[in-house]
Amino acid sequence: MAALARWCVRHRLLAVLLWLLTLGATATAAALAGSAYSTDYEVPGTESGRATELLARGFPGVVGDGGTIVWHTENGTVRAADVERTMTRTLDEVAELPAVAVVAGPYGEGPAQADRISADGRTAYATVTFDRPVGDLTAADARSVVDTAARAAGDGLRVELGGSAVALTEPRGGLLAETVGVAVAAVVLFLVFGSLAASLLPIATALVSVGTAYAGTVLLGHAMTVADFAPMLGMLIGLGVGIDYALFVVTRHRQGLRRGLPVGKAVEEAVATTGRAVVFAGATVCIALLGMLVLRLGFLDGVAIAASLTVVLTVAASVTLLPALLSWIGPRALGRRERRRLAEQGPEPETGTPPQGLAARWAAFVERHPKKLGVLALAAVTVLALPTLSLHLGTSDQGNNPESATTRQAYDLLAEGFGAGVNGSLTLVGEVHGAADRAALAELAEAVRGTEDVASVSPVTYAPDGDTALLTVVPESAPQSERTSDLVDRLRTEVLPRAEQGTALDLHVGGVTAGYDDFAALIVGKLPLFVGVVVALGCVLLLLAFRSIGIPLKAAAMNVLAVAGAFGVVVAVFQWGWGSDLLGLGRAGPIEPFLPVIMVSVLFGLSMDYQVFLVSRMYEEWLATRDNRRAVRVGLAETSRVINSAAVIMIAVFLAFVLTGDRVIAMFGIALAAAVALDAFVLRTLLVPALMHLLGSANWWLPRSLDRLLPRISIERPRQPVAPGDGRARIPGRRGECRSARAGADA
Structure with missing residues (x-):
């Protein structure tokens, strides 16, 4: 590391230019290549994944990315001549746009068209199918559809648009979030330096x-x-x-x-x-x-x-x-x-x-009252973690968007006019092998209509080759509702098995809710293995660094507490809706199923930094004095200021990303900010030192046999000892703090 630093100092212009050239080259390549991100959370091998595969093979026009144009009239009905004339012309214009493949509206003959007009006749919708996946669409492609449809609004006619493609046109505060986060960080750094x-x-x-x-x-x-x-x-x-x-x-x-x-x-x-x-x-x-x-x-x-x-x-x-x-x-x-x-x-x-100031006084206060403060810190984290017990993993949809968004307006109009389930219908898909299967499917449609929480069922539709059949089921509840998840389970465990008896049918339930439920179940099933692997690897690293059994175990416990407390805050804000409208986060809803895995990964890594920073300074003092109370006090006094400054910067950056308007990113931002605040201000500067005072020298215990077997690593480069004869030994400092201690002092 020293040689690397010397090279960078001697060739500082070259080092800066290399970084700037790397940034410019990658940015140019990215701009030329364009983005190719995925919004597909389907997992192959699950039942919903199998349903998607069958749909793609038998009904390629059904599977794909699209949008919805919804219109509502306050006076009269959508069947009025002027409304029909206006919207028919608008839909024809949308159909002529370059990125649009098909537009299916409510005007015309047939039951499919009639189903797109609400029972009171005041709301109607049309579906827009694009000629490519959303990931390949540009914002300009989606904007042309939005602008064309929006021109029809006026004279008592509301026009709103929904769908993942339309979401591309809604403003995101990414640049604003970065600017605010960086500005706050700059202020904190200036105050520190x-x-x-x-x-x-x-x-x-x-x-x-x-x-x-x-x-x-x-x-x-x-x-x-x-x-x-x-x-x-x-x-x-x-x-x-x-x-x-x-x-x-x-x-x-x-x-x-x-x-x-x-x-x-x-x-x-x-x-x-x-x-x-x-x-x-x-x-x-x-x-x-x-x-x-x-x-x-x-x-x-x-x-x-x-x-x-x-x-x-x-x-x-x-x-x-x-x-x-x-x-x-x-x-x-x-x-x-x-x-x-x-x-x-x-x-x-x-x-x-010797350490002076507020940090030193706080460290001495913790030393005098470790039991009371430890209990207080544990109680605070426990209270914050309680909402985690009601954690509901599921899909958030455009019904969770801010009320000002056109996607949210379209979602609400559809829910009011056609029922909440129309925003996330389920699909029953299966292969057909003969007349017996066709007869069973006809009976299945009637059975599903009579199932609890089902609003409507479409007639059986067969693929052109006749080998695949499709039924569309509209639930009474919203896609993210637990009632819809219960309906998916009921169809899979009760209704479909009865229909398949005595036939060659193998039916699968697909749709947004089914896909997210399968994804959540898969992640929850693998979560113990994942957490075990991550915690074990972290414990091994800390064991090698600090030659102690207790330090890694405490670190693992602190990580679990930080994650639990952060999830409690996320559940309260996003699932219960506490303050979500005030923060512009939209309606309350379930927690994304992938959040636990990513959060555990990120939080574990971030908290390890504070653990290493704090405990290594304590470890240094312990090696010098063999006095646990002094080691904990000095370590806390000398590191808490930098830990707190670093935490304030992280919290500011993470909270700033709430301004993006993206629910998923805001969820990560609030969760990470809550976890860092807990970690820095409660766990590392209160609960950890309190526990270490209570455990005494047991903090640093390691069986001799294990000590001989473990390789020795140094987080920081050891200092060269001073010349013999001055009676002092140089001790490597944490974060570069070099301290000297008289040999055997305070032992």
């Missing part, structure tokens, strides 16, 4: 690395399945950890300058010490993210690799680009007052002084 130059470097480093990663994720989408929210998720994680990692390196560099080190030497020491810790922390985040690969779900594999790519690039920028920039600004990494004090009073002593 007191230097404008030093506060801008972590932000510049994070922006370059995250920008490169964003473009890389776009390109990755052409090589494998990458979810449509993966780029924004990667940006959210990258900005948070990138600014934090750079904060740690700059903090260590400034300490070196205050001790009188030349700029180049201070940069080298910062990278050789704190840079090693940053690499270790980034590796733990990547390990946690790549743990998603054990689930063997292509949809999540792309998310894991894209997020890991972002973390790798932020770490690389922190130990290459940042050192070059630090050497460029020279002594200006210190504020004017610090430079003046250094010139007048000389360098600070390397040995340092």
Whole structure:
């Protein structure tokens, strides 16, 4: 690491240019290639996945991406001559647009057309089928449909549009979220450093690395399945950890300058010490993210690799680009007052002084009241985690969008005119092998009509080759309702098995709700394995770093508490709707089924950083003094300020992404912000030190036989010992803090 730092300092212009060229090249390639993200959460091998395969083979026009044009009249009916004339002309214009394949409206003869007009005659809709998947559509393609349809509105006629393609045209606050998050981070950094130059470097480093990663994720989408929210998720994680990692390196560099080190030497020491810790922390985040690969779900594999790519690039920028920039600004990494004090009073002593200030007083307070404070912290986390017990995994849809969105307006008009279930119908699909199967299907349609929570059932439709049959079932409840999920189970376990008896039929239930239910069931089934693998790997890393059984176990427990508390906040805001309208997050609904897996990965990796930062300073003091109380007190006093500053930056960045208007990204932002707040302000600075005071020297116990077997690793480069004879031993410092302790002092 020291050699890398020296190279970056000596060739700082080349190092900066290489990063800028990499950013420019990847951004250009991404712009030329375009995006190829996936919105398909279907899992092959599940029943809903089999239904989709049969539909695609027998009814290629049914499966695909489309939109819905909904119109409603306050006076009269949609069958009025002027309304019919206006909408017929509009639908014909939409059908002529380049990206549109078919438009099916309500006007004409036949039951299919009549079903598109509500019972009161005041609402009607038409379906728009595009000639390509939504992932291949441009915003301009969707915008042309929206603008053409919207021109029909007026004189008491409302026109709204729904569907995944239409959602492409709705404004997203991505740039606003990034700007707000970065601005708050800049303010916090300036307050911490007191230097404008030093506060801008972590932000510049994070922006370059995250920008490169964003473009890389776009390109990755052409090589494998990458979810449509993966780029924004990667940006959210990258900005948070990138600014934090750079904060740690700059903090260590400034300490070196205050001790009188030349700029180049201070940069080298910062990278050789704190840079090693940053690499270790980034590796733990990547390990946690790549743990998603054990689930063997292509949809999540792309998310894991894209997020890991972002973390790798932020770490690389922190130990290459940042050192070059630090050497460029020279002594200006210190504020004017610090430079003046250094010139007048000389360098600070390397040995340092006992911790002072609020952090030291807090550490002493925790030392005096570990039981009371530990119980208080545990109670607070438990209260926040209680809503997790009612966690409902399912699909959120356009009914959860903000009320101002046209997709939400279309959703509500359809629900009011045709029933909530029309927004997410179910499909019964199966292969047909003879007359007996056809007779059974006719009876099945009647049986399904009489099933609880079914609003309507379409007649049996046969594919052109006659080998595949389709029934469309409209539930009485909304797609995200638990009643709809219960209906899916009822059809699969009761209705369809009775219809299949004595026939060759093999029927499958598909549709939005069925697909999400299958996806959720698959993830929940594999979640214990995933959590076990991630926790085990983290415990092994901490065991090697701190030579202790208790430290890894406490870290695992803290991670579980942080995840539980974060999920409690997510359930309260998004599922129960507490404050969701105030935050502009739309109507309450279920939690996305993939959220638990991704959240566990990200939170475990992020919390490991704080764990390593806090405990390694305690471990250093323990090795010097063998006094657990002193080790915990000093470690907490000397690290809590940086932990809290880093946490405030992360929280600001994560919360800013609520402004994107994307429900999934907002869910991640609030969950991560809640988890970091709990981790930094409750767990690491209160519960962990309280427990360590109560456990005493047992914190550092490791069986001798295991100690001999384990390899030894060092998170930071050990210091060279001072010349013999001065009676003092140099101890490697956490985050580059070098402390000396008299041999055997306070033992």
